[in-house]
Amino acid sequence: MENNIIIDLKNISVSFDGEPILKDLNLYIRDKEFITFLGPSGCGKTTTLRVIAGFIEPDGGDVIFDNKRINDVPPHKRQVNTIFQRYALFPHLNVYENIAFGLRLKKVSNKEIKQTVTDMLALVNLRGFEKRNIQSLSGGQQQRVAIARALAVKPRVLLLDEPLGALDLKLRKDMQNELKNIQQRLGITFIYVTHDQEEALSMSDTIVVMDSGVIQQIGTPLDIYNEPKNAFVADFIGESNILDGIMLDDCLVEFSGHRFECLDKGFAKNEAIDVVVRPEDVDVVEEEKGMVKGEVTSVTFKGVHFETIVDIGGFKWMIQSTDYHEVGKRIGLFIEPDAIHIMKKSAYSGLYGDYSSFSEEFDELSDPEEVEEE
Amino acid sequence: MSSRSLKAKLVASPYIVWSAIFIIAPLIFVAYYAFTDSSGAFTLENIFELSKYTTTFLRSVWFGIVATIICLIIAFPLAYFISQKTEKVQRTLVLLVMLPMWMSFLIRTYSWMALLQDTGIINSFLMKIGIDPVHMINTEGAVILGMVYNFLPFMITPIYSVMAKLDHSMIEACQDLGGNRLTCVRRCIIPMSMPGVVSGITMVFVPSVSTFYISQKLGGGSFDLIGDVIERQFQQSYNYNLGASISFVLMILILICMAVMNRFTGDEEMAI
Numbered sequence A: 001m002e003n004n005i006i007i008d009l010k011n012i013s014v015s016f017d018g019e020p021i022l023k024d025l026n027l028y029i030r031d032k033e034f035i036t037f038l039g040p041s042g043c044g045k046t047t048t049l050r051v052i053a054g055f056i057e058p059d060g061g062d063v064i065f066d067n068k069r070i071n072d073v074p075p076h077k078r079q080v081n082t083i084f085q086r087y088a089l090f091p092h093l094n095v096y097e098n099i100a101f102g103l104r105l106k107k108v109s110n111k112e113i114k115q116t117v118t119d120m121l122a123l124v125n126l127r128g129f130e131k132r133n134i135q136s137l138s139g140g141q142q143q144r145v146a147i148a149r150a151l152a153v154k155p156r157v158l159l160l161d162e163p164l165g166a167l168d169l170k171l172r173k174d175m176q177n178e179l180k181n182i183q184q185r186l187g188i189t190f191i192y193v194t195h196d197q198e199e200a201l202s203m204s205d206t207i208v209v210m211d212s213g214v215i216q217q218i219g220t221p222l223d224i225y226n227e228p229k230n231a232f233v234a235d236f237i238g239e240s241n242i243l244d245g246i247m248l249d250d251c252l253v254e255f256s257g258h259r260f261e262c263l264d265k266g267f268a269k270n271e272a273i274d275v276v277v278r279p280e281d282v283d284v285v286e287e288e289k290g291m292v293k294g295e296v297t298s299v300t301f302k303g304v305h306f307e308t309i310v311d312i313g314g315f316k317w318m319i320q321s322t323d324y325h326e327v328g329k330r331i332g333l334f335i336e337p338d339a340i341h342i343m344k345k346s347a348y349s350g351l352y353g354d355y356s357s358f359s360e361e362f363d364e365l366s367d368p369e370e371v372e373e374e
Numbered sequence B: 001m002s003s004r005s006l007k008a009k010l011v012a013s014p015y016i017v018w019s020a021i022f023i024i025a026p027l028i029f030v031a032y033y034a035f036t037d038s039s040g041a042f043t044l045e046n047i048f049e050l051s052k053y054t055t056t057f058l059r060s061v062w063f064g065i066v067a068t069i070i071c072l073i074i075a076f077p078l079a080y081f082i083s084q085k086t087e088k089v090q091r092t093l094v095l096l097v098m099l100p101m102w103m104s105f106l107i108r109t110y111s112w113m114a115l116l117q118d119t120g121i122i123n124s125f126l127m128k129i130g131i132d133p134v135h136m137i138n139t140e141g142a143v144i145l146g147m148v149y150n151f152l153p154f155m156i157t158p159i160y161s162v163m164a165k166l167d168h169s170m171i172e173a174c175q176d177l178g179g180n181r182l183t184c185v186r187r188c189i190i191p192m193s194m195p196g197v198v199s200g201i202t203m204v205f206v207p208s209v210s211t212f213y214i215s216q217k218l219g220g221g222s223f224d225l226i227g228d229v230i231e232r233q234f235q236q237s238y239n240y241n242l243g244a245s246i247s248f249v250l251m252i253l254i255l256i257c258m259a260v261m262n263r264f265t266g267d268e269e270m271a272i
Helices: A045-053 A095-105 A110-123 A139-152 A169-186 A197-203 A221-226 A231-236 A360-365 B002-034 B045-083 B087-102 B105-116 B121-128 B140-165 B168-176 B181-210 B213-219 B226-235 B240-271
Strands: A005-016 A019-030 A034-038 A060-065 A080-083 A157-161 A189-194 A206-211 A214-219 A241-249 A252-255 A258-261 A271-277 A282-285 A292-301 A306-312 A315-321 A330-335 A340-344
Touching: A005 A045, A005 A189, A019 A045, A019 A060, A019 A189, A019 A214, A034 A045, A034 A197, A045 A080, A045 A157, A045 A189, A045 A206, A080 A139, A080 B168, A095 A110, A095 A139, A095 B181, A110 A139, A139 A169, A169 A189, A169 A197, A189 A197, A197 A221, A206 A221, A206 A231, A214 A221, A214 A231, A231 A241, A231 A271, A231 A340, A241 A315, A252 A271, A282 A315, A306 A330, B002 B240, B045 B087, B045 B140, B045 B181, B045 B226, B045 B240, B087 B140, B105 B121, B105 B140, B105 B213, B140 B181, B140 B213, B168 B181, B181 B226, B181 B240, B213 B226, B226 B240
Parallel strands: A034 A189, A034 A206, A080 A157, A157 A189
Antiparallel strands: A005 A019, A005 A060, A206 A214, A241 A252, A241 A271, A252 A258, A271 A340, A282 A330, A292 A306, A292 A330, A306 A315
C-alpha cells in the first residue's frame, strides 16, 4: 500500500498576507486514482492544487512526490500538468502548436510530435482541428485542446482546476464522462478541484471535502454521502436535515421529541450529537401513524420529485417524495433506522440543516455554479 | 436602424470635420506643393532635387532605427517589470514613466545640453573626481540619446498596456508544460506582447526619423537630419515646394518602413 502513494502532503501550511489559507494539511494521493478536492470558494482547494503544481511554495510542511521531497522543484521540472480554469491556451498558436508546445520544449522529434498530437486530438475527439485558431473554437473545444495539451507531455498526475466551470450543463455532463474515461484509459492520477458536489460524487474514487483551509473528510463518494463526519460535510454534499439529538444508548437516539432506533454505536451515554436525515430517506405517512408530525409549509415540483418543507416543532424538514402534499396539510414522518446517521458535535453544529430560511430565491443565489472562485 | 447610423454619423462628425480640415487638407497641400514650382506649374524637379539629400535621408532612417532598437531593449524588460507589480505600484511606475512628458520637449533637450557639454554637469563632476572629461555633446551618440530619452515613454506605454492584460495563467501554463523562465519569455511573453511592440516601434520610429530639434541642439548641426532640412526650407529658404516634396517622400519612406516591419512581425508570429 505504501509504495502505491504518488503524492504525500505533510503538514502543509500556506498563508497570503498573514491570512492562513491552508492549516497544517495532511493528505496522501494514491497512484492512478481520481481524487477530487471539494469545497466552497476560498476553502483552499485551488491553493492545495497549486502547491502540488509548484506555483505556490508552502510556508511549512513537505510536498512528497514519489518518495522525494519536491518543495524546491520548480513547476517546469515536475511530472504534473495542469488544466487551468480558463484553459490558458496560447492565443498566438494554433491548435497543433498548442498541443505540441510541451513536446517542443522537450526537444521531441517532429515526427514523434506529429504522432502524439494526432493521438491526442483523437483522444479528445478533435480530429482535423490541427490548423484551427484558438479564438475560433467554442468553450468546449478549447477545453478539449487544454486537456490534449496537458496530456501530450505524458504527466504522471493531471491537475484539473474547475475545468468544467465555464461550460453549460449538458456539455459539462458529457465532459464529466469523457474525463473519467480518459483517466481510466490512460491510467494516470487525476486531481480534480470543484465546488460542484454532484460532479465530485459522480466522477471521483476519493473525495476530499475542505473548508477554511482544513480537510473536513476524506472518503469514497458513498462514504462521504452516507457517513458525513460533521454538519458541514452533511450540508455541503446533497440536502440534509441536521438536528440536535441525544444518544440515549447504542442504537437509540432521541431527537424532535421522539426516540428512534438507529444503527450507530460507540457514543457515550446521553452524549449530545448531530443527527442527519437525508430528505429522500424519509417516508411520509398519515399523521397518526407518523413518528413525528408536522404541517407542510411549502411544496416545490422538481421534476423527479416534490420538495416538501414540513414544520415539525419549529424545525423545518425537507422531504423529497414523489407524492404531492398540499401546503397546510398535516402529515406524519416515518424514519427507518438505516436512514439515521449520527455525527459527533463539531464547530459546525447548529450552523446548517434547518430549512426555515430556505426559499427558491435563496437556492438560486447560493447555487454553486454561479459562484466564481478567484 | 438607419436613424441609429445617422446618430452615429452625427457623433462622429466633429472628428470628421476636424480631420478633413487639419489632416486631409494639409496632406493634399503637401502633395500639391511637392509637384509644383513657385509659379504653381506642375513639375517633378523638386523630386529630382532630393538626390542631394540622400545621405541625410539615410542618416535619419539609420538614427531612427538605432533609437527605436535601444528604446525597445530598454522598454520591454521595464514594461514587463512594471506589469508584474501590484496594481497600485503599477500606477505609480507608469506615472513616473510619463512624468518627463509633463515638461516641454524644448526644456528637456536643453537640460541634456547642460548635462552633456564639455564643461557641463557630467564633465565637471568627472573632473572633480579626477577623471578626464569625455566629449559627448555634438556626437551621434548625443543625438540618439536625445531621441531615446524623448521617445522612450511612447515605447513603454503600449508594451506595458498589452502586458498588463496578459492572462498570468498562460505564463503558468508555459511553466507547467516544461518551460523555464527564459523559455516563457521567449515563447510566450514576447509573442503575446507583439501588438504592443509593433505600436511602440511605430510611435518611436516615426517621430525619431522626422525630428529636427534634437539634432540641432545635441548634434551641433553636424548631423543634419531630414527634419532639419525640411525646417530650413520653410524657415530660411522659403522654398515651400522643395520642403513639401521632402516631407512627401519622407512620409512614403516611413510608410514603407512600417509596412516592412509589420510584415516581419507578422511572419515571426507565424514562425514561432
